[in-house]
Amino acid sequence: MSEANNVEMILGAEIFVKALAAEEVEYVFGYPGGVVLHIYDAIFKQDKIQHILVRHEQGAVHAADGYARATGKPGVALVTSGPGATNAITGIATAYMDSIPLVVITGQVHTALIGNDAFQEVDAVGISRPCVKHNFLVKDVNDLATTMKKAFYIATTGRPGPVVVDIPKDVTINKAPFEYPDTIEMRSYKPMVAGDLGQIRQAAEMMLSAKRPILYTGGGVVLGNAAKELTELTRLLGYPITQTLMGLGAYPATDPQFIGMLGMHGTYEANMAMHECDVLVAIGARFDDRITGDLEKFCPYAKIIHLDIDPASISKNVKVDVPIVGPVDIVLQDLIKAIKETGQQPDSDALAAWWGQIDTWRATDCLRYDRNSELIKPQFVLEKLYELTEGNAIVTSDVGQHQMFTAQFYKFDRPRRWICSGGLGTMGFGLPAAMGVQFAFPNDTVVCVSGDASIQMCIQELSTCKQFDLPIKIITLNNRYLGMVRQWQELFYDKRYSHTYVDALPDFVKLADSYGHIGMRIDKPSEVERALKEALAMKDRLVLMDFAIDQGENVYPMVAAGKGQNEMLLSPERELA
Amino acid sequence: MRHTISILLENEAGALSRVAGLFSARGYNIESLTVAPTEDSSISRMTLVTRGSDEIIEQITKQLNKLIEVIKLIDLTEGGHIERELILVKINVASVNQREEIKRLVDIFRGRIIDVSDANYTVEMTGTGEKLDAFIKAIEPPLIVEVVRSGVSGIARGNISLRV
Ligand SMILES: Cc1ncc(C[n+]2csc(CCOP(=O)(O)OP(=O)(O)O)c2C)c(N)n1
Numbered sequence A: 001m002s003e004a005n006n007v008e009m010i011l012g013a014e015i016f017v018k019a020l021a022a023e024e025v026e027y028v029f030g031y032p033g034g035v036v037l038h039i040y041d042a043i044f045k046q047d048k049i050q051h052i053l054v055r056h057e058q059g060a061v062h063a064a065d066g067y068a069r070a071t072g073k074p075g076v077a078l079v080t081s082g083p084g085a086t087n088a089i090t091g092i093a094t095a096y097m098d099s100i101p102l103v104v105i106t107g108q109v110h111t112a113l114i115g116n117d118a119f120q121e122v123d124a125v126g127i128s129r130p131c132v133k134h135n136f137l138v139k140d141v142n143d144l145a146t147t148m149k150k151a152f153y154i155a156t157t158g159r160p161g162p163v164v165v166d167i168p169k170d171v172t173i174n175k176a177p178f179e180y181p182d183t184i185e186m187r188s189y190k191p192m193v194a195g196d197l198g199q200i201r202q203a204a205e206m207m208l209s210a211k212r213p214i215l216y217t218g219g220g221v222v223l224g225n226a227a228k229e230l231t232e233l234t235r236l237l238g239y240p241i242t243q244t245l246m247g248l249g250a251y252p253a254t255d256p257q258f259i260g261m262l263g264m265h266g267t268y269e270a271n272m273a274m275h276e277c278d279v280l281v282a283i284g285a286r287f288d289d290r291i292t293g294d295l296e297k298f299c300p301y302a303k304i305i306h307l308d309i310d311p312a313s314i315s316k317n318v319k320v321d322v323p324i325v326g327p328v329d330i331v332l333q334d335l336i337k338a339i340k341e342t343g344q345q346p347d348s349d350a351l352a353a354w355w356g357q358i359d360t361w362r363a364t365d366c367l368r369y370d371r372n373s374e375l376i377k378p379q380f381v382l383e384k385l386y387e388l389t390e391g392n393a394i395v396t397s398d399v400g401q402h403q404m405f406t407a408q409f410y411k412f413d414r415p416r417r418w419i420c421s422g423g424l425g426t427m428g429f430g431l432p433a434a435m436g437v438q439f440a441f442p443n444d445t446v447v448c449v450s451g452d453a454s455i456q457m458c459i460q461e462l463s464t465c466k467q468f469d470l471p472i473k474i475i476t477l478n479n480r481y482l483g484m485v486r487q488w489q490e491l492f493y494d495k496r497y498s499h500t501y502v503d504a505l506p507d508f509v510k511l512a513d514s515y516g517h518i519g520m521r522i523d524k525p526s527e528v529e530r531a532l533k534e535a536l537a538m539k540d541r542l543v544l545m546d547f548a549i550d551q552g553e554n555v556y557p558m559v560a561a562g563k564g565q566n567e568m569l570l571s572p573e574r575e576l577a
Numbered sequence B: 001m002r003h004t005i006s007i008l009l010e011n012e013a014g015a016l017s018r019v020a021g022l023f024s025a026r027g028y029n030i031e032s033l034t035v036a037p038t039e040d041s042s043i044s045r046m047t048l049v050t051r052g053s054d055e056i057i058e059q060i061t062k063q064l065n066k067l068i069e070v071i072k073l074i075d076l077t078e079g080g081h082i083e084r085e086l087i088l089v090k091i092n093v094a095s096v097n098q099r100e101e102i103k104r105l106v107d108i109f110r111g112r113i114i115d116v117s118d119a120n121y122t123v124e125m126t127g128t129g130e131k132l133d134a135f136i137k138a139i140e141p142p143l144i145v146e147v148v149r150s151g152v153s154g155i156a157r158g159n160i161s162l163r164v
């Protein structure tokens, strides 16, 4: 008998589960179906990995995504072939646009049937290709373990992103020995390990010679776990810092050097400072059109330094003067060292004048809103939420006005506490993402800020929350409108509110109740604080708070599409003041 | 400007569609694309001809490099390089005169007649795209039955090489 016969042969499905265990995966968010039955059977027979049954595959991927964003570990989702895979696509694209490390396993029909239009067959690799970092079709059970290893390696290194592994049914049934590699080398994939020191020194000099410097930082700092380094650099220089929607929390929002979020709904001071700066230091940010506005008018006086892990992000939209490619934490450490080694200090006179200018912009008080309104203002709800949670909640959101209000009014002092779909802008993200977060941090207060429309896009997950006793606090800022779209119609389409009024909304209190949760309806500003307190005190229950807010409230400031960043619309409220 | 990019990539199912998908998704154009395994059968070599401003070409090379299966690439246009293309042309040669004429033309262009039937010659020719264009132009259009072009293959001159 040959030696091979002594090696234990196990099912592909078991190899799969062992691979997840080897990757120390705690949770798999999934939904079963025909081709993944063997995998589900293998999951049934073990207790290392906990499977969370969601109610829709989009929810599974968003939940894995929320888990990944909050923990920094890869999220894992498992879906069946055909409709399971197509339902997962929105979640995958959402993660892709925000560079979130996910491993998504799609079941596939038997290899012999692939290409035959078999029952529940779709070309999952083909459909997902444009919205994954990479994907694999595993055709041989002997390749399964190595492919899983590669999937986790690719998802979590370099610029992270989702990786899809498509596993045909026969591969889960066939047997092979389980050999899981500890490490993996790929000649075609070598993530950068450090930045170029020459470029870093050049950047240091440029930064020190600045008269009107600004740091503009993005999600890359959060993903790259470089909040500490960013904070050290910012304090060392005393320069103003602004962060993108995805970057919030990497530098404490309560610190005076933070001048607010920038971009389409950024603060007046942040966008003006961007426009007037002479040295722009972009860190882990990608010059998205929601940040730059009209590219022709973007930062006209600035020399630009750009740090990013992805060379393709550099000079993609905006030509930069000093590019530095590398992992953000390592590059920032080297940059701090390089700045110290020059022995030079920032130009303190110029900096004082610059801060003087910024303070006059700040005095505009661009986020001011009507505090005496008879109607509940969304900003007020979020201010109260911030106060009552003392800034310690982990907050997810959906997409719309409520998302922007949350970004503006909840001050995030730590990274990985603000979780929303920035790049794709996926309505329906908030609730399932909050589930992933709550699994990762069972004792933290997890709040999902949503809108009357967004919440309905993955509302079915209330059932998952019940099954697993997730005490998420849901806030619907209910304006009975697709508010953000309505705002554009008001401002740019002469108030022709085409299909943005949400008729026939459900009674959210009863809806929560029917799923076994607690619902509250809040109509008056005077009830806001009490309701929030009451809900937050219910540590072991999911509470949905439906706030009837001012239907006409808009998000300001606003840089309209195609405008320069210094051409902001300010709130009428501010003009009155 | 026209650029010829040479790429080494893993010889894996789907690698080609990743390259093609990248170009269509990002709106880059592909003028021609050829690909086949190298002496090491685990690696394919692709020659891709595209057009774009310097910024676009920079993005194209960066985006290509980002594909997990791409091992290495060079933009051949940046240095001295050689490009060749193969065509097969089936030409209608009904009369003796036409036969003579085509044979002469093929000799001038240093092609070869590789198949003969009572009605047609099939001509094989390699060269730069320009030379092949000139050959096709020299034939009266009604006589051309079919043209098969391989697309460009390219290699750098001298000591510069693209290898793993
Ligand atoms: C899946 C999806 N469909 C459509 C849109 C376009 N969209 C952006 S915001 C928005 C309205 C959201 O309404 P709501 O959730 O009530 O939030 P509000 O703006 O009113 O706070 C829509 C339709 C989107 N972002 N995502």
Ligand SMILES: [Mg+2]
Pocket: A400, A451, A452, A453, A477, A478, A479, A480, A481, A482, A483
């Ligand atoms: Mg709404």
